[in-house]
Amino acid sequence: MPGVVIIGGGISGLSAAYYLARGGVGSTILESRPRLGGVIQTERVEGCTIEAGPDSFLSAKPAALELIGELGLADQVIGSNDRLRVTYVRKGGRLLPLPDGLMMMVPTKILPLLTTGLLGWRTKFRMGMELLRAPQPKPGDESVADFIQEHYGAEAVDYLAEPLLSGIYGGDPSQLSVTSVLPRFVELANQYGSLTRGVLAARARAGRNRNPAPLFRTLKGGLGQLVDAIAGAIGGKVEVRQCRAQTIQRAEAGFRIKLDDGGWLEADHVVLACEAHNGAALLGGVDGRLAELLGSVPYSSSMTVALGFDAADFARPPHGFGFLVPKKERRRLVACTWVGTKFSYRVPEGKVVARCFLGGMEDAGVLGESDEAVVAAVVRELQEIAGFTARPRFTRIARWPRSMAQYTVGHAQRMAEIQARTPPAGGLHLAGNAYEGIGIPDCIRMGRQAAARILGTRPEVSA
């Protein structure tokens, strides 16, 4: 039996441990925090379910739902309340709804595009004319901003792409790689010329579904339920040690890992399921070039601030899922979700919960500010943007320094080199949001694939 050490007890490392255990192989998880889950952390406050990190996952990618099913949690899955789904964008001091029919930043309906106040006539005309664009395949990579600007113009970057990607990645579209972040759009644009025509054709091929599945899924009790269920399922087969791995060295057969409590562990296989920059710090003695490559993956830092209110303090209940603040209009707030509207079971009658996002590539400094200063700034800005005077009854702040990897231009090339340096037989395996997808389903898939490599079986999960 191979001895396996997994560094990092977030969802990537937990998934690797779970699928190894299912294949009959035990492992040891090293986690420097005093709890499992990494950035997944759920808390109950005054009857509200508060997510400090992620709150849901995309239903289109199967790995999360497959794992949830295996853990016996299928009856706990809920979808986002998509009939209430309106997302607003701040423009000129007002909140304007994203036009109906947008697929990310691609318009698929004419009337909402014509009538939206979010874009000027010049941009609307340009987006309409984009339908006539002939294929102009481009070799290589470019930024998301350049790609969207070429198709739809600069205003579509500023008021659609930038706020949407800041909300998902805490990222800057002028740095993010279009081939890594929006690969399907690149394929469609190469094939059809017009991105809009490509998206419409792909939708027509998939067949019109009058009751599409909810875009986002989560668990009734929050994503912490998933972490607890994995921990329960692997208990007895996996040793969890709260300690920090300090360095990895090659041993005669396999590896030696130095721990911050002074001890050493031996392993035939190591799964690096920590952030790439932390992995880089461990690998210098094993493979200097690999350490350099992992260290070159940029990360953004973010902060979530949950504010709980009495609904009675609002003249009218907040409308829609929430809002995004484009960089051009931003002070501190990047985005805000009205939790009780987006998901059922999260906020009891009589309460309103706002979940605000701060930080990102532009404002990592906010993580260094005091809780009092952050709450004061967030309450002031939220009241002004959403137009209310209610004061929060409770607040919860979570800081996530350098937690969200950024797939910058050239990421695919970097990945190819990383993969070439970590062949399955080499004993070193990578899983985590720095590599092939930042979302929870991707992290679960990578953890599962690392386990499959170790078990010597083919990965069964689809990408």
Ligand SMILES: Cc1cc2nc3c(=O)[nH]c(=O)nc-3n(C[C@H](O)[C@H](O)[C@H](O)COP(=O)(O)OP(=O)(O)OC[C@H]3O[C@@H](n4cnc5c(N)ncnc54)[C@H](O)[C@@H]3O)c2cc1C
């Ligand atoms: C605020 C926020 C909101 C998000 N929202 C969503 C969302 O709604 N939907 C979605 O799909 N995704 C979302 N994401 C992304 C997704 O949650 C993450 O990409 C994913 O959970 C990362 O899991 P991971 O296990 O790879 O890494 P992490 O969760 O970062 O876990 C890595 C672990 O490694 C540990 N570690 C690091 N170095 C060492 C060491 N040397 N020794 C021991 N332990 C170490 C760390 O303490 C950490 O616990 C969000 C991310 C953030 C930060």
